[in-house]
Amino acid sequence: MNQPRPPGGNTPMQYVVARVRDALAHDDRVAALDIQVRIVGSDMFLTGTVSSDPRRAAVEDVVRGEVPDLTIHNQLDVLPVDAPTGREEIS
């Protein structure tokens, strides 16, 4: 059975996902290994966390460069970095 392919493309979707994840790992603006990438039809969803707003935007730039024909949904969260309000007793 043929693998699902993004509309208008000849590359099976799982290879597209792998290519995008590889680009996110190796682009110096991002260098992230943990961003989750999912394709549904002609939409690509990005989920996970990043440490700043510029890095969130950089992820989207890198992905658009890899898959210009897909609609990108940047659902990445920017991590909170407040001091903790509690502590845990280890017994």
Next chain:
Amino acid sequence: MIRVAAVGDLHMSEDARGTLCGAFDRLPEVADLLLLAGDLTRLGTEDELRVLLDELQGATVPRFAVLGNHDFESDRVDSLVKLLDSAGVRVLEGDAAVVDVGGETLGIAGTKGFGGGFAGACGSDFGEPEMKAFVRHTRALADDLHEALASMHTDARVALTHFAPVKDTLGGERLEIYPFLGSYLLGEAVDAAGADLIVHGHAHNGTEKGVTPGGIPVRNVALPVIKTAYAVYCLHA
């Protein structure tokens, strides 16, 4: 009581400058020391590390770190270790340090650790040289961790790693990548030597709390997991 602050996977770089200093300025009020569980930087460069050191300036407590896989990316490890050392952050790799906290002593043993997987579903040092090297690297680091822990006779002991020592704290990660997230050899080493707590990072999609097969508490302090600038754990020696 000894209050241990810990965080991993800060992945610091210039674009995040100024985001952590507020929380670290308050750290001395709530903790006696700080443990950094690796991936201090995004690409392992001196410039990125300097940003982190600037953020840490207010954290005027004893500070200890292990490196993570991201810190190796630019092949600048020796330089990074020197930079950390000159800023008063002691890097542990198969060795140990002792801190006196109000008359109680805390021993800290650290290693980056490495992957390989967990008992029943792990790599073996068998076959191709690359596979043997992979597993033997983890085993060597685990052996060093065991030796470092066993060398200390302190009131309390903590093991600090980047890679995970148990799979308990990987819940939320995809099963397929467990062998790249940690190794049971690290947990086995700590169980054999004894400790009061293990702190690790690396598993961004994991969970905070776990326990080794020998009953030692494990905490995954990766920033995306704890969702605060650091977590604080209180040890009662």
